[in-house]
Amino acid sequence: MNIAFLTLTPVIGVVGTALYSWQHGFHLWMPLLTLGMYLLVGISICAGYHRFFSHKSYEASRPVQLFFAFFGAMAAQNSILWWSAGHRVHHKYVDRDWDPYNIKRGFWWAHILWIFYKNPDVEFSNAKDLVANPVVMWQHRWHKAILILGGFGIPTLIGAAFGDPIAGLLWGGFLRLTIIHHTTFFVNSLAHTWGKPVFNAEVSARDNWGVALLTLGEGYHSFHHRFPADFRNGLLWYQWDPAKWFIRGLKATGLAKDLVATPPPQIEQARLTAALLLMEKQIASAPHHIADDVRRRFNEAAAHLEQAFALWRQHIDERAGELKQWRATRRQARSYVRQSRREWKLALRMLARVPAAA
Numbered sequence: 543m544n545i546a547f548l549t550l551t552p553v554i555g556v557v558g559t560a561l562y563s564w565q566h567g568f569h570l571w572m573p574l575l576t577l578g579m580y581l582l583v584g585i586s587i588c589a590g591y592h593r594f595f596s597h598k599s600y601e602a603s604r605p606v607q608l609f610f611a612f613f614g615a616m617a618a619q620n621s622i623l624w625w626s627a628g629h630r631v632h633h634k635y636v637d638r639d640w641d642p643y644n645i646k647r648g649f650w651w652a653h654i655l656w657i658f659y660k661n662p663d664v665e666f667s668n669a670k671d672l673v674a675n676p677v678v679m680w681q682h683r684w685h686k687a688i689l690i691l692g693g694f695g696i697p698t699l700i701g702a703a704f705g706d707p708i709a710g711l712l713w714g715g716f717l718r719l720t721i722i723h724h725t726t727f728f729v730n731s732l733a734h735t736w737g738k739p740v741f742n743a744e745v746s747a748r749d750n751w752g753v754a755l756l757t758l759g760e761g762y763h764s765f766h767h768r769f770p771a772d773f774r775n776g777l778l779w780y781q782w783d784p785a786k787w788f789i790r791g792l793k794a795t796g797l798a799k800d801l802v803a804t805p806p807p808q809i810e811q812a813r814l815t816a817a818l819l820l821m822e823k824q825i826a827s828a829p830h831h832i833a834d835d836v837r838r839r840f841n842e843a844a845a846h847l848e849q850a851f852a853l854w855r856q857h858i859d860e861r862a863g864e865l866k867q868w869r870a871t872r873r874q875a876r877s878y879v880r881q882s883r884r885e886w887k888l889a890l891r892m893l894a895r896v897p898a899a900a
């Protein structure tokens with residue numbers, strides 16, 4: 543069933559849509575229908591299935607959960623319960639045998655082939671919180687009906703309103719589904735292959751803005767694997783992460799709360815550790831006086847971070863105690879984070895100037 547479905551939907555979605563529109567005419571509402579459905583369903587996977595249900599990186603109100611459950615089912619990626627249980631196993635055992643989309647078994651395995659093999663029976667023992675959620679259990683029961691009636695039925699009806707139900711079905715149903723499938727699959731394949739391991743050099747997850755563009759923000763995957771409970775994947779304000787902006791929007795309208803954001807000193811420590819690990823060999827083979835200097839700068843950077851951690855904790859206490867200076871303390875903590883960054887980046891630049899050993 544999976545092989546037939548995942549082979550036929552792209553053929554109908556791409557070739558079928560192109561041939562039909564060539565013969566029966568093309569109108570602007572068609573790609574707009576694809577885009578609209580893509581955004582509704584895609585955001586339900588990224589901000590819903592992934593960041594809310596799998597990782598609990600924020601608290602979403604009941605109407606928002608229903609929205610995610612309804613549109614997420616139209617992605618044809620099984621139920622929230624099944625998806626999240628598997629995804630939690632991926633995080634726990636990443637790059638190892640139990641990881642369902644283990645990248646060590648090859649790019650195409652991680653992208654799509656894993657779906658074609660029978661998975662070990664999932665007991666949902668790692669998803670007791672989801673089993674206790676009535677929205678999740680309702681969706682687990684009805685996700686196939688929602689997929690057929692909503693994922694294919696709604697675009698057909700919209701197409702009918704424009705006088706061409708088949709075009710609606712092709713553009714908003716099949717083509718949209720093909721795009722959703724493969725952009726989601728890119729997170730398991732491309733985001734574990736292409737890019738930099740900025741926050742964790744020990745696992746295959748990578749940060750890549752190109753993949754982020756393709757996946758509504760899920761391309762900053764090194765950060766995500768290091769800090770899965772964070773509601774953001776793209777950390778910096780300009781990094782493409784529509785799911786993060788969507789969650790912030792939910793908070794602003796009172797529909798979400800308790801957004802988890804990792805403190806900056808902790809993030810910087812992860813970056814420093816990853817950089818050091820990547821450079822270990824180079825440091826060991828550099829001339830002694832340079833290696834010593836590099837190590838000294840890394841230690842200096844670590845000391846700045848200690849200061850940043852202390853100030854960060856202090857600002858939390860001050861804020862809780864409603865003391866006015868908490869903003870100034872936070873600013874100071876951030877300044878120590880920047881000093882730490884400058885120090886270890888300088889060390890890296892010194893290393894880069896060392897000629898490679900003959």
Ligand SMILES: [Zn+2]
Nearest residue numbers: 729730747763
């Ligand atoms: Zn991953």
Ligand SMILES: [Zn+2]
Nearest residue numbers: 629633766770
């Ligand atoms: Zn995840």
